[in-house]
Amino acid sequence: MAHPKRRHSRSRKGKRRAHDALKIPTFAYCSNCGTPKIPHRACPVCGFYKDRQVIEGEEEI
Ligand SMILES: [Zn+2]
Structure with missing residues (x-):
């Protein structure tokens, strides 16, 4: 199996994980x-999009 030759530094690990945070x-x-x-x-x-009804059968005007 593929195997890394060298371990990654703490700083490199941190830089990779900088983008891992969950967003709201x-x-x-x-x-x-x-x-x-x-x-x-x-x-x-209500089935509205762009101020207009686009889904049928939901709360007519
Ligand atoms: Zn609505």
């Missing part, structure tokens, strides 16, 4: 009903 999930509020939703996705509650 991003969200936006629906402009129609105000529910927190995933950005660039239709609202799961």
Whole structure:
């Protein structure tokens, strides 16, 4: 099996892990009903996207 020839230094390990932190999930509020939703996705509650209904059968105007 492939095997590293030399161990990586503490500083090199730290530099690699500098990008490993978890990020807080991003969200936006629906402009129609105000529910927190995933950005660039239709609202799961009212089915609105870009101020217009895009999913059928959910809360007609
Ligand atoms: Zn909504």
